Amino acid sequence: xxxxxxxxxxxxxxxxxxxxxxxxxxxxxxxxxxxxxxxxxxxxxxxxxxxxxxxxxxxxxxxxxxxxxxxxxxxxxxxxxxxxxxxxxxxxxxxxxxxxxxxxxxxxxxxxxxxxxxxxxxxxxxxxxxxxxxxxxxxxxxxxxxxxxxxxxxxxxxxxxxxxxxxxxxxxxxxxxxxxxxxxxxxxxxxxxxxxx
Ligand SMILES: [Zn+2]
Numbered sequence: 001x002x003x004x005x006x007x008x009x010x011x012x013x014x015x016x017x018x019x020x021x022x023x024x025x026x027x028x029x030x031x032x033x034x035x036x037x038x039x040x041x042x043x044x045x046x047x048x049x050x051x052x053x054x055x056x057x058x059x060x061x062x063x064x065x066x067x068x069x070x071x072x073x074x075x076x077x078x079x080x081x082x083x084x085x086x087x088x089x090x091x092x093x094x095x096x097x098x099x100x101x102x103x104x105x106x107x108x109x110x111x112x113x114x115x116x117x118x119x120x121x122x123x124x125x126x127x128x129x130x131x132x133x134x135x136x137x138x139x140x141x142x143x144x145x146x147x148x149x150x151x152x153x154x155x156x157x158x159x160x161x162x163x164x165x166x167x168x169x170x171x172x173x174x175x176x177x178x179x180x181x182x183x184x185x186x187x188x189x190x191x192x193x194x195x196x197x
Pocket of ligand 1: 087
């Protein structure tokens with residue numbers, strides 16, 4: 001890196017000024033920077049199992065607060081992925097333990113759309129669909145977070161996006177739920193949900 005971009009690390013050590021916050025899954029196949037082809041310093045990252053954005057999770061909230069309030073990121077991308085093991089586990093019978101507790105919001109999401117999932121072909125179709133719905137749900141959760149609402153109230157330029165990555169082909173897809181104003185959030189998420197179900 002230093003050979004191709006002399007002074008790169010010196011500049012990086014002085015400050016970080018990323019415009020993007022990536023909220024993604026911990027899955028080893030979904031590394032943030034490599035997928036969007038960005039250099040160190042360009043994307044602030046939060047990852048957890050199945051990219052859950054829970055308003056009781058101080059870790060995720062602190063990351064969003066710092067990213068929005070201090071770093072002044074312009075975009076928050078919630079990035080799920082197909083074949084997500086966390087989403088898969090939420091489709092299976094409850095076994096107990098920390099991971100299952102963590103996945104409770106996804107289990108609840110599945111229950112909420114039970115009528116749809118019961119008519120959905122089994123196997124990977126159901127799994128993939130829940131991965132997509134989970135991105136919508138977590139992006140909606142970001143759009144409802146106090147720190148995001150306050151930034152919008154201040155008139156800041158901040159957009160929330162929902163993307164999904166396929167570990168099978170290396171492609172990143174936009175789920176088209178970009179929201180940049182509080183008043184458009186419900187319409188965007190409900191409209192897209194109706195298309196996906
Ligand atoms: Zn995953």
